[in-house]
Amino acid sequence: MTPGMREPTTLDALETPAAVVDVDRVNRNLERVAAYTRSHGLGWRPHTKTHKTAALGARQRSAGAVGLTVATPREAEVMATVADDILLAYPPVGVAKIERVLALPEHVRLMVALDSVDVLRPLAAAAAERGRTVRVLVEIDAGMRRVGVTDPEAAFALAARAVELPCIAFAGILYYPGHVRDPVGDQGRPLHDLSRRVEEFVQALERGGLDPQIVSGGSTPTLWRSHEVAELTEVRPGTDVFNDRTTVLIGACGWEDCAYSVAATVVSTSIAGQVVIDAGAKALAKEEVRGAGGGYGALLDRPEVVVSSVSEEHGILDLSASDWRPRVGDRVRVVPNHVCVSVNLQERLWVAEGERLVDSWPVEARGRGRYPG
């Protein structure tokens, strides 16, 4: 904000599109996951890629997180300002990235997930050169087929390599169950299969004498059934801090748990049956939901009104399921399908209590440059 410019103090005064966080809902979401993990004796290591915001990382720490999870060097640098324990749940490849990660402030206990000796070896060499210990989690493929060691014996072999290396401490295993969208579907089969598969990896490590101290699972869709994965010691949910339309549609939260929306303004009503708002792919992102009304988001106060199409700066609201007929200048709030990629499009999040703006948080960890720059 330019010096001398008045900051807006109410939602209505915001220039749109603007990202708005309902702070009461955020606090409720934080309390819920903290209580769930506490009651099941699970560690909570939230993934900060969702919010990329130091203020929220700090709240997660205060609410009981054992540490914070990040995906990029910049996220690590930002979260190092509010946490002492950081998990980079992404293989650091290339000299530039490895150097950045190892240059994190000394107070940070650093843990890295990786799935190959090709990542482990240069990381270990750089860690030894600096004399900095890095804990390592072996990432396993829990069935998503994206990254991760696919075979329990190969996971053991990689862990055994880690154990041999100076300045590397083998800490356990990590998985991301991105393939499980409906954990209780098919009579709980997806979760049962997941639990079995994790168990096979744990047993292979135990047989070799390398008991994993940490078994780290992820994902908001599986979050509330995490206690049913027998070997799990901690979880890394990201989305649940805000939730989004997809999380509602898969049944992992209610609409009233959606704490993030994009405030937008109706800019055109020229085509019958629809209106155009000033939030498109550059504010909501363009991640389509198939089925369940489709589209790219829905109105916070009228979930039956869907953003049926987006261009870069235009979103089309389909009015066919509603008798609401907005006019040019009317304001709406859109819950995007995927909150993480919408947050990544914002410079800051406006913090609202009801209609009142009480703060704004810069999204410090988006982008790639060093922080502080």
Next chain:
Amino acid sequence: MTPGMREPTTLDALETPAAVVDVDRVNRNLERVAAYTRSHGLGWRPHTKTHKTAALGARQRSAGAVGLTVATPREAEVMATVADDILLAYPPVGVAKIERVLALPEHVRLMVALDSVDVLRPLAAAAAERGRTVRVLVEIDAGMRRVGVTDPEAAFALAARAVELPCIAFAGILYYPGHVRDPVGDQGRPLHDLSRRVEEFVQALERGGLDPQIVSGGSTPTLWRSHEVAELTEVRPGTDVFNDRTTVLIGACGWEDCAYSVAATVVSTSIAGQVVIDAGAKALAKEEVRGAGGGYGALLDRPEVVVSSVSEEHGILDLSASDWRPRVGDRVRVVPNHVCVSVNLQERLWVAEGERLVDSWPVEARGRGRYPG
């Protein structure tokens, strides 16, 4: 870049993901559109939403652009540093936006496209209050059914209102033919229909004595057939400065005209038949192409290798169409499906001549805050 940090000087030294612009290709793309529009007596008013970069706005001006097109107040503020004539091809709705647009530096000749009296009236009132003249283009719906007046008589009525208002100068009409992806398909029918439709609007205005001085058309897919739209006076292509995979697939450029790519690194090879790179939805954006190999982008040097799936920080390269077998640490360059939304995810563009980095351009106009901030 942190003071004291060495800037990378070659592509290989870039930390990935990083956006790379091939400056020779950009220059060729600029020359091509400048020559085409010149030879057909068309004005060229490039849409800067694609690059959001003052350096490129300046190059477009030097190459012969009559002015620059923008979609947001911030784009207008940034482009006002390099141009005197700016078209806001987006209806400014709400006090905050109108004030920002009218606060552009005095040297800027300002033109605004809009499709309703609900937008025109408050804009005119604010312009009169400041004593600043705003030229207005009436946006017409050329068939896309997004925004725009749908009926020639209604377009005349809106133009007539504009003419009556102090500080508003009616300048003509504007359309965006986003529905025409293949202008020469069906024996040239789409372009013929477009030309006819535009003519109907022009004739309605002329009948009423309001000859449009400007008839402004847009879009890269229709760009090279613009001279076949009889009434057209100028074009506003955006994408053609860089091009992208979609532009190639619809036949509006060749693969060798793609001037923008995202440099990425292979981070995992654990699953057979694919490798994972560190460019996902937060570097490429997630805009799927259906058909033609599908996916979210393809390799600049191996277009047969497609990014078949993206998560936030992961892209999966499908190796089934290639015998290339990359290893962890290998580098690639990805041409995204839609360059505008990928650029919008970058803080800066690295400017390359071959493998050598010769400059970097900040993407100043992304985001919503005032510029300079």
